[in-house]
Amino acid sequence: MTNLLVNNTPISVEPGTTILHAAQQAGADVPTICYHEACTANALCRMCVVEVEGARTLVPACVAKVSEGMKVQTETPRVERSRRTILEMLSSAVDLSEAPEIQAQMQAFGANAERFPEAERRDYPLFNDNPMFVRDYSKCIMCWRCVQVCGEDAQYAFAIGIDGRGYHSHIGTFANRPMPESTCVFCGQCVGVCPTNALQPEREFLLQKGHTPDEVIELTRVEQRRRKRIER
């Protein structure tokens, strides 16, 4: 077992445990955004950063492993400034209106959604190109989960990838082609792991737009028939 201190509380965990899991075992609440149990952790969002004694920078708890005698603090001013600022920058870039978990974090860390005036937002057109789901990348926070489950974390379909660079990186299909022309197998896993409703089931999307359940079924059926015709 590996012994460490989390917020001054001694705890023993299996060697190779991540700091995130060790902190959870110690009862410390470490926030995450991109992290998902079913996906490879990539330490993208950095909400899970903690202070580790002796480390120059903050350490992402979702990927960093525990070591013997490690001293971890999960709620220092340095940690909280980073978390608050990340949330403020995120909300200045992306439509978080359908991301209740992130909204709750903003409240918890006192993040001001209007902190960055005159900021360029990441606005993208809505892609409604198949009968299964819509893609609204203005809500996309680049957590990579959809790309991961489409690829090596689950489906090996590789229909989507990460395009662009830096602030302007985004998720896309090859040559921006509609989903039915990609290698997508419509397994729906990407929709299942999306935390912000950037990927939304078509039927839910239509219901939200005010269609009655009967209309929704009819609309998506027509769409499915149309697609079958094209395939033939």
Add this chain to the structure above:
Amino acid sequence: MTIDLSLLRAELVARSWRQRDDLLPALHAAQTLYAHIPPQASDEIARALGVPLADVQGVIEFYDLFSETPRAAKVVQVCADPACAMRGADEVLAAAKAIGQTENVTVLRAPCLGKCNCGVAVSVTAGLPAQTRVFASVTASSTAEAIHQQASESEDFVGGDVRLMTALCQENRRAKLAEYEAAGGMRAWRKAMTERNPSALIAEVKAAGLVGSGGAAFPTGVKWEGAAKARGDEKYFVVNADESEPGTFKDRVLLERDPCRVLEGAMLGAVAIGAKKIFVYVRGEYPAAIRAIQEAIREIKLAGYLAEAGLEMELRVGAGAYVCGEETALFEAIEGKRGMPRFKPPFPVEVGVFGKPTAINNVETLAKVPHLLADGAAAFRRFGTEKSAGTKLFCLSGDVARPGMYEVPFGVTLRHVVDDLAGGVTGGGLKAILMGGAAGAFAKPDALDVKLSFEDLRAAGLPLGSGAILILNETRDVRDVLARLGHFFAHESCGKCYPCQLGTQRQHEILDRVAQGRALPGDLERLQDVGWTMTDASLCGLGQTAASAVLSALKLWPELFNRQG
């Protein structure tokens, strides 16, 4: 434009490109053939290499030198980063764009082209990166000559107090292998081949106190020892020649003029760690260096040096991404992926390129290895201080009489380099010094007496970084320099981790309005929060230093950040 895919197919077959790590070379070939990478070409490459199409797209969009939309047969890039900007880059860019209106050229603003000593730098590409020409000292009135490839290229001045690394860098041409040998080159290699004792090489490098010159100053011997001890039959040695730090051009000059020295250093490193393969990864914007390395590798191979140790050496050309100077991002690029840094640990000495133990060193570090191992640690330590052994290359640019590359022993004063070697400040009194490049920090004139050693600079709170020193005279506006650095980092962030992906963009926007005299109330605090969040929470060195210069300026000149006008 019609796309004749048979040309690309022939190339794929001729070069035996059929694996993922052939992706960057294949995309370079397609970009050259068609002046962009059309979907048909991507499809062809994806099938030949067995790479998902969506991944190919992601790689194309990651690297600046690749384009999905057609570019003109001639691509003109104008550097507008601080040193070139001080020499009129905005005017040159405007002139180039005007010419682009009437002639069939694509004009782009480029990140630093490594000619900070002789800007404005204008690169003209009409083929493979190796055929690109980068013109120096271009002005608005000579922009047309540059675009028509009738201007002059290199104007590098090399000086200093010592000539160890720079012994063969005096003339504006590449020293051939024979000249390098005649000047004492390959002595360390012969010794190593006679003694056949890799651990002795590592012990000597450790005794000499050699540390990396890329910016992080990690002890080279410790790195080599780690890679040598790492388990695994297959190991790699990598030369990091992806120099792209604004203000830095030392690796370019070393490679253009004396590449054999750097390659000998790499060969010695490979032998020390037990690697059989060396990758030399050079940035795509350094055409003269690419050609010089190609020729030097050919000479070294022909002379039988590589065969003596069963070594293989391969040149890899980058495709426009500053972040690939970060070692793990560079590995990703070699492997044919988007150049996004990996989380460490594991460190490269255990899990490096292709997942194998890898030692990776900067060009300047390797240029020190041949004389270190030929003459021994004691001779190496004749120069420098106890804690900063040997000599160091500094890149002087901005308002000095003789911008250039200077080799000095560690421990001389900044004043000595600026006044005695570079001829002093021009155009007025000294206002500020940017130490360490874009990822560096500002200092005021009172820092001139600091000694240039790791220990003295650390005590003064200044970075040595890559050895870049940008001098600003009193007529310069620090806010303009900061706005350009902000643009640079926003352009170069890879987009992987949130603090850097979001922070470089927000910082860029705020610095732009500060430079325009439109600072909003609270911008100083915003820059501080964004800056510290990037510094503390980013994944790699790019994000961790993207606010370094800004945070130093906030401390030195807080009044600049709420000034209107």
